[in-house]
Amino acid sequence: MKIMSKTGIFYSFNSIKTSKAAEKIIQEFSPDINILPVNAEVLTEELFLSFTNLILAVPTWFDGELPNYWDEFVPALEDLNLTGKTIAIYGLGNQVEYPENFGDAVGIMAKLVQERGAKLVGFTSAEGYAFESSRALTGDQFMGLVLDQETQPRLSKDRITNWVKDLKVQFKQ
Numbered sequence: 001m002k003i004m005s006k007t008g009i010f011y012s013f014n015s016i017k018t019s020k021a022a023e024k025i026i027q028e029f030s031p032d033i034n035i036l037p038v039n040a041e042v043l044t045e046e047l048f049l050s051f052t053n054l055i056l057a058v059p060t061w062f063d064g065e066l067p068n069y070w071d072e073f074v075p076a077l078e079d080l081n082l083t084g085k086t087i088a089i090y091g092l093g094n095q096v097e098y099p100e101n102f103g104d105a106v107g108i109m110a111k112l113v114q115e116r117g118a119k120l121v122g123f124t125s126a127e128g129y130a131f132e133s134s135r136a137l138t139g140d141q142f143m144g145l146v147l148d149q150e151t152q153p154r155l156s157k158d159r160i161t162n163w164v165k166d167l168k169v170q171f172k173q
């Protein structure tokens with residue numbers, strides 16, 4: 001019998017754009033990997049730790065900050081040992097309106113989980129975007145997938161397809 005480890009996608013069920021992206025991501029994994037949707041607005045440590053592979057949806061709010069619902073989970077997250085977890089992060093942003101903080105929340109969350117021992121996967125090229133600065137960057141790559149549904153909506157589909165292709169290889173089964 002093949003034992004499947006659990007893969008979850010954590011996002012706010014109330015954020016329409018982030019939810020739409022989550023649905024596309026789940027579709028791309030299907031039927032190879034079953035992804036469980038989890039509402040990031042009602043997270044507990046126990047629920048978070050029950051997954052081996054985690055996809056965290058972290059849009060940037062408030063000029064370079066995490067959304068409220070993630071911010072509220074940060075104190076709990078800071079106490080967790082994430083060794084053995086494989087984590088991928090995606091986030092929505094707007095490079096035209098917020099060129100100095102484009103997708104910053106992806107970088108904030110990436111740092112948090114990496115410092116607690118998680119293996120961070122799903123880095124993507126920053127080519128094709130135009131912005132001033134981003135905390136999501138390491139070298140010339142984003143530490144996750146940054147989607148801009150407001151100024152580059154037509155590019156999101158392929159960006160998601162390519163990202164999920166990579167994650168299928170990276171996630172432990």
Ligand SMILES: Cc1cc2nc3c(=O)[nH]c(=O)nc-3n(C[C@H](O)[C@H](O)[C@H](O)COP(=O)(O)O)c2cc1C
Nearest residue numbers: 015018059060062063064092093094098101102103
């Ligand atoms: C008040 C406000 C501040 C924002 N700040 C940023 C920002 O600093 N960087 C960025 O890339 N996008 C920023 N955005 C754009 C959002 O990330 C974008 O609208 C995204 O689609 C929101 O996704 P959600 O509605 O699913 O949470 C901001 C949007 C608003 C309304």
